[in-house]
Amino acid sequence: MEFKDLIKRNRSYRRFRQDHMIDMDTLKELVDFARLSASSGNIQGLKFLLSVDTQKNSKIFKHLKWAYYLKNWDGPGEGERPAGYIIILGDTEIHSTIEVDVGIAAQSILLGAVERGLGGCMIGSLNRPGLRKDLKIPMKYQIPLVIALGEPGEEIILEQVDETGNIQYWRDKNDVHHVPKRSLDEIVLYC
């Protein structure tokens, strides 16, 4: 697949075909893409906690906050939830977490997922103490980001941000998810 197509198809999916399972080998392959990606000072201070197990998935799911702008939606219902998770951890024994590294790793993981017919969402809004407790994540690990993964079960359309400058995503009456993106002209500067 051309990289441009991979980028376009890599949307933030929040509804999945939950019965489409993911196996552990696939998650490891995705983490390997993160492993081989750049790290600030080559420090490689990130760790990756994986889940494809129904019970463990439920433990993770309940601590996640979904789609801030969709006030009338509490997140994916039973049947449309993620089939797996990659939780990105920062190993403070190596370094305090470098957020740029988190973004690099997460993008490598999600682009690789799209190539495999999967998709996902980076979730930074979560109940960290609750997740730590339920999964027994040692205190030496920070929890910068959770990546939810599965076979996408929703349509997402990119729009252009209009003159109001509103960047909030929204859903239409057919439950299609729309995401306004700023134009190239707006974000490229010539100093």
Add this chain to the structure above:
Amino acid sequence: MEFKDLIKRNRSYRRFRQDHMIDMDTLKELVDFARLSASSGNIQGLKFLLSVDTQKNSKIFKHLKWAYYLKNWDGPGEGERPAGYIIILGDTEIHSTIEVDVGIAAQSILLGAVERGLGGCMIGSLNRPGLRKDLKIPMKYQIPLVIALGEPGEEIILEQVDETGNIQYWRDKNDVHHVPKRSLDEIVLYC
């Protein structure tokens, strides 16, 4: 190209074939990949300053710090310097910079560059006040990262981090660059 090959070929290149020019359209295409990538809360607070001009490239180059671990190397010499730059800026009128977004954008840009036969390096160690002054970058923009780009002019080999845990990259007597990476077993956790 398979995504795995893109990931493997996307190394942090610091020496280039400087006479291989990059055109502005290519840089815009790469920024478009960043534009279409995820942004925390879809806020899209990043801007991108582009350079393919020899004079402007020189102004940028002199503020960059190269390869921290190579104490006897002051950075690429004339003839092996980057042919272009994408400077990632954070627009504080939109939001204080979200570092995860910087990593996502930078990774999209570099993977796209590799598909085009280019390569580059994310540089976070730089003289920000000097760069701001020379390029007249307004104070409302933070300068989280500079991406140097060009046709790669060096060989880079990935190694496995050995039992000493040393992650410092090094160059052998043939000037080949070696980068130790932690193993998948070391970075995948099972809680």
